[in-house]
Amino acid sequence: MSADSPSVVSTELRFAGIPASPGVVSGRLAIFSHEELRVRPTTIQESQIPEELHRLEAALLRTREQIQGIQDHLAKSLGEGKSDIFEAHLLVAADSTIAGAVRRQLELRKVCVEHVYQHVIHAYAQSMRDMEDPYLRERAADILDVGRRVVYNLLGRKLADLYSLDVPSIILSHDLTPSDTALLNRQLALGFATEVGSTTSHTAIMARSLNIPAVVGLHAVLAQCESGAPVILDGYAGLLIVHPTEQTRYEYGQIEKRRLAVEQSLEILRDTPATTKDGRRLVLSANVELPEDLPLIAESGAEGIGLYRTEFLFLNRVHFPTEEEQTNIYQQVVQASRPHLAIIRTLDLGGDKLPTHQGLDPEANPFLGWRAIRYCLEKPDLFKTQLRAICRSNPGGKVRVMFPMIATREELVAALGLLGEAREELKAADIPSATEVEAGAMIEVPSAALIVDRLAPLVQFFSIGTNDLTQYTLAADRTNERVASLYQPTHPAVLGLIRRVVEAAHAHGIWVGVCGEMAGDIYMAPILLGLGVDEMSMGSVAIPRVKKAIQSLHYGECQALAERMLSMDTEEESRKALIEVAQRSYPELVT
Ligand code: PEP
Ligand code: MG
Numbered sequence: 001m002s003a004d005s006p007s008v009v010s011t012e013l014r015f016a017g018i019p020a021s022p023g024v025v026s027g028r029l030a031i032f033s034h035e036e037l038r039v040r041p042t043t044i045q046e047s048q049i050p051e052e053l054h055r056l057e058a059a060l061l062r063t064r065e066q067i068q069g070i071q072d073h074l075a076k077s078l079g080e081g082k083s084d085i086f087e088a089h090l091l092v093a094a095d096s097t098i099a100g101a102v103r104r105q106l107e108l109r110k111v112c113v114e115h116v117y118q119h120v121i122h123a124y125a126q127s128m129r130d131m132e133d134p135y136l137r138e139r140a141a142d143i144l145d146v147g148r149r150v151v152y153n154l155l156g157r158k159l160a161d162l163y164s165l166d167v168p169s170i171i172l173s174h175d176l177t178p179s180d181t182a183l184l185n186r187q188l189a190l191g192f193a194t195e196v197g198s199t200t201s202h203t204a205i206m207a208r209s210l211n212i213p214a215v216v217g218l219h220a221v222l223a224q225c226e227s228g229a230p231v232i233l234d235g236y237a238g239l240l241i242v243h244p245t246e247q248t249r250y251e252y253g254q255i256e257k258r259r260l261a262v263e264q265s266l267e268i269l270r271d272t273p274a275t276t277k278d279g280r281r282l283v284l285s286a287n288v289e290l291p292e293d294l295p296l297i298a299e300s301g302a303e304g305i306g307l308y309r310t311e312f313l314f315l316n317r318v319h320f321p322t323e324e325e326q327t328n329i330y331q332q333v334v335q336a337s338r339p340h341l342a343i344i345r346t347l348d349l350g351g352d353k354l355p356t357h358q359g360l361d362p363e364a365n366p367f368l369g370w371r372a373i374r375y376c377l378e379k380p381d382l383f384k385t386q387l388r389a390i391c392r393s394n395p396g397g398k399v400r401v402m403f404p405m406i407a408t409r410e411e412l413v414a415a416l417g418l419l420g421e422a423r424e425e426l427k428a429a430d431i432p433s434a435t436e437v438e439a440g441a442m443i444e445v446p447s448a449a450l451i452v453d454r455l456a457p458l459v460q461f462f463s464i465g466t467n468d469l470t471q472y473t474l475a476a477d478r479t480n481e482r483v484a485s486l487y488q489p490t491h492p493a494v495l496g497l498i499r500r501v502v503e504a505a506h507a508h509g510i511w512v513g514v515c516g517e518m519a520g521d522i523y524m525a526p527i528l529l530g531l532g533v534d535e536m537s538m539g540s541v542a543i544p545r546v547k548k549a550i551q552s553l554h555y556g557e558c559q560a561l562a563e564r565m566l567s568m569d570t571e572e573e574s575r576k577a578l579i580e581v582a583q584r585s586y587p588e589l590v591t
Helices: 046-078 084-093 096-109 113-129 134-154 178-182 202-210 246-267 295-300 323-337 372-377 380-391 409-428 446-450 452-458 466-474 481-486 492-507 525-531 540-551 555-566 571-585
Strands: 007-009 012-016 018-021 024-032 169-173 189-194 214-216 230-234 239-242 281-288 305-309 342-345 398-403 436-443 461-464 511-514 535-539
Touching (some): 018 202, 084 134, 113 134, 202 535, 202 540, 230 246, 380 398, 398 461, 409 436, 446 466, 461 492, 466 492, 492 525, 555 571
Parallel strands (some): 342 398
Antiparallel strands (some): 018 214
């Protein structure tokens, strides 16, 4: 069924999108939009001006209280420093230049204060946008954000706000950026649905690690829904059901019961190894985006962290984190991984992970642009700060670091050179740091996969980023739902590249993992196993299911399957073969 043609069963409406994070949840809808309210100029009398100014004072006070509340919440959940954007917002809400301009305009134009305030804010934001200094240009967004909040308060309206939900809700929005998602209140955001997006966008990846159901790609649904409506969000089938009937609720209750029973049955596997029936042992490790996810590592049975995405520390803030702050967080990451190791990936900004305040101007093709290692190599100070902090995360011990988006050998050589400099600097300054550093390259650009034999001698491991490798191999933007059908991780070309990387790694005596979303998908376990990867890193929630899948498989059979799949003509054939293996080998996991 298409999202544009909802079927009506009594009052129930069903919208179909792309399932992005599994699970079913029911609750009230909270519609989140960046939409501006347009306030018309209502004429006032001169004598009303004091009253209007008084209303403005009250709205500013309320705004400051709200921002303070958000700050407190974020400081508690994300740590101090992460909420410094809201520090900047507080300054805007207390800005006397804006207040003075509003007063003058009120006296001059004699129209309602909400209109005057909106007008002043827009003019002020425009003057910021015209500034030379990229930092000041970025302030325009803060000014507009605060302005919107003040206008809502003046009108006595409630701004549906991601960060300050007051009841458990299912969020519906046109889009959610990874930065928005990082700020979600986990206790109150039960799930989310968006009009755009795809399964390997970082927003969807985060939903899976937050373990909340998500559906993306629900075209044109916003106009047909209202905030507060009761809904069921089905992250398995990719459905948003508005005003569900009693019958629908009952059916979903049954699904939930079955899911819980399977989950409970997997708990006993936590301390068992991921070994196939014929003895092939794999390492299953966890992908982590936010420090709050660290407690989940031990619970999931992960053998350490295979991908710590450091860029989330750099989003939603005015100033990048200092070396001390990063050291502190990486130490927590290393600590949470014990007795295993953590692979800390260097900054992968760009693509869909854009910081708000660091002057990364919008690009025509952000995934092909100034991203990840390209950005870091042009900012050696920033990069070395991070590398030093990583080396300091385990004084006297071993750390693992890896570089994202390597496309050329020169990039890898340059990154390793800066890593060497960072280590030397720490030694010279007598700062306690790791005695052993293992460096790895992410293989996620086809050019790297094709020269992998020339990269292998430089590193201690490879980690294949299948999310990007798929998008670059098939030239299909991973965040664009319009080309989602072309985004094929089991396309014979992608499988061929993975095989090539595994062979080169093993020929050079190094291990190779997969840390893209494929690794956490039970249908993909047989092919990754069969292609010979040594490690699979995934959102920790997925680990018990993937472990069960691996324990149910034969390595020998999976190798034969890989041979067959490598010579298949289409992705459709591969998909059918994988569904057949999953249904035969672990039917209880296949829903
Ligand atoms: C990948 O590309 O597969 C990967 C793991 O990195 P990210 O999803 O952060 O780009
Ligand atoms: Mg990647």
